[in-house]
Amino acid sequence: MTTRVRPSNKRCAVIGGSGFLGKHLVEKLLDRGYSVSVFDIRQSYELPGVAFHLGDLCDKRALLPAMKDVSLVFHCASPAPASDDRGLFERVNIQGTRIVIQACIEAGVQKLVLTSSASVVFEGTDIKNGREDLPYAKKPIDYYTETKIEQEKLVLEACDKEKGLLTVAIRPHGIFGPRDPQLVPILVDAARRGKMKFIIGDGTNLVDFTFVENVVHGHILAAEHLRPDSPICGKPYHITNDEPVKFWDFMSDVLVGLGYAAPRYHLPYALVYGLALLLWLLALILRPLVSFKPTFTPMRVALAGTHHYYNCERAKQDLGYKPVVSLKDGIARTVQSYPHLRQGA
Ligand SMILES: NC(=O)C1=CN([C@@H]2O[C@H](COP(=O)(O)OP(=O)(O)OC[C@H]3O[C@@H](n4cnc5c(N)ncnc54)[C@H](OP(=O)(O)O)[C@@H]3O)[C@@H](O)[C@H]2O)C=CC1
Numbered sequence: 144m145t146t147r148v149r150p151s152n153k154r155c156a157v158i159g160g161s162g163f164l165g166k167h168l169v170e171k172l173l174d175r176g177y178s179v180s181v182f183d184i185r186q187s188y189e190l191p192g193v194a195f196h197l198g199d200l201c202d203k204r205a206l207l208p209a210m211k212d213v214s215l216v217f218h219c220a221s222p223a224p225a226s227d228d229r230g231l232f233e234r235v236n237i238q239g240t241r242i243v244i245q246a247c248i249e250a251g252v253q254k255l256v257l258t259s260s261a262s263v264v265f266e267g268t269d270i271k272n273g274r275e276d277l278p279y280a281k282k283p284i285d286y287y288t289e290t291k292i293e294q295e296k297l298v299l300e301a302c303d304k305e306k307g308l309l310t311v312a313i314r315p316h317g318i319f320g321p322r323d324p325q326l327v328p329i330l331v332d333a334a335r336r337g338k339m340k341f342i343i344g345d346g347t348n349l350v351d352f353t354f355v356e357n358v359v360h361g362h363i364l365a366a367e368h369l370r371p372d373s374p375i376c377g378k379p380y381h382i383t384n385d386e387p388v389k390f391w392d393f394m395s396d397v398l399v400g401l402g403y404a405a406p407r408y409h410l411p412y413a414l415v416y417g418l419a420l421l422l423w424l425l426a427l428i429l430r431p432l433v434s435f436k437p438t439f440t441p442m443r444v445a446l447a448g449t450h451h452y453y454n455c456e457r458a459k460q461d462l463g464y465k466p467v468v469s470l471k472d473g474i475a476r477t478v479q480s481y482p483h484l485r486q487g488a
């Protein structure tokens with residue numbers, strides 16, 4: 144006879160735990176007394192109390208050992224949006240998420256927390272104080288977003304009290320902080336190549352940028368509130384800094400903090416978007432011959448020139464969420480953490 148070990152509610156697995164958000168989440172979980180299995184395609188660090196399981200999340204046999212005796216799984220793995228590889232996004236974010244759900248059911252996992260994205264409702268036009276009940280984007284801005292929508296639907300539909308799997312989705316927006324491989328490095332690279340002199344549009348568009356520790360806080364609150372009788376089962380939650388900021392003020396604060404000049408000259412949004420679209424098409428057509436990656440992709444221009452900020456009242460009410468780090472402190476800590484990206488370094 145086999146005795147099934149009842150998973151401890153302080154044992155969890157983080158799929159994508161080697162990544163930017165994943166590692167911050169692992170660090171906080173350890174602080175809070177959890178023991179953690181990390182499942183990722185790569186190992187980016189070592190920490191006492193963390194067991195690494197390496198593999199592709201599309202491979203259930205590789206995933207299952209990471210979920211052994213685990214009651215709670217965080218799924219925060221995804222290919223980077225910049226890869227723009229439709230096949231890869233579909234395989235990992237859609238098929239892979241189906242496999243993650245099956246593996247959770249087979250392993251007897253009780254709670255699954257997905258890192259979704261607030262962008263699942265964004266179509267490249269203004270969103271002001273958007274709530275979770277906005278419809279999913281019918282024309283998502285890129286393949287990444289298209290597959291994040293399907294991924295979120297799969298996870299929320301898998302919430303089944305009878306079967307014993309409870310699910311919830313966290314929708315962060317514009318995550319930044321120490322070790323972010325995306326926002327600050329791309330911005331600094333553009334500045335070093337002299338491409339950050341211009342403001343796209345009139346510069347008044349408001350956007351959410353969310354410090355990574357607030358995103359982590361939202362995930363842990365969601366996991367700890369996820370119970371069969373709680374209202375959060377099968378629902379998405381916006382997690383932001385709750386301090387919408389002008390996109391170009393945020394960019395300028397980071398650039399100036401690192402010793403670069405702030406953008407000054409304005410360019411019309413429609414002109415830059417049109418040029419970005421043209422360059423993107425050119426890159427697509429020429430892909431078999433030459434490979435080049437434009438800095439100003441249509442997706443980045445849309446994000447830089449429109450309002451996109453979200454209401455996180457639902458998270459405040461149901462999860463008791465409140466940001467733990469202000470935008471000002473978050474920017475200061477981020478800037479300090481990148482000495483190698485400073486002007487002249
Ligand atoms: N950064 C942001 O502003 C936002 C992010 N999100 C979401 O947050 C989550 C975390 O993002 P972030 O930390 O920025 O991303 P990262 O790329 O830093 O982390 C993702 C991790 O998942 C790994 N991974 C990718 N594919 C697989 C696979 N097939 N099997 C196993 N592991 C895999 C990555 O490895 P590798 O690096 O080798 O690909 C990486 O270690 C993602 O789901 C993203 O969609 C949502 C809103 C905003």
Ligand SMILES: CC(C)CCC[C@@H](C)[C@H]1CC[C@H]2C3=C(CC[C@]12C)[C@@]1(C)CCC(=O)C[C@@H]1CC3
Nearest residue numbers: 224260262317325326329330333438443446447
């Ligand atoms: C070159 C400049 C015009 C822009 C540089 C900064 C951008 C790299 C970032 C500004 C907004 C960011 C953002 C994301 C990635 C990095 C930015 C485009 C996401 C697409 C990451 C994944 C998501 O789920 C949504 C994010 C929205 C904001």
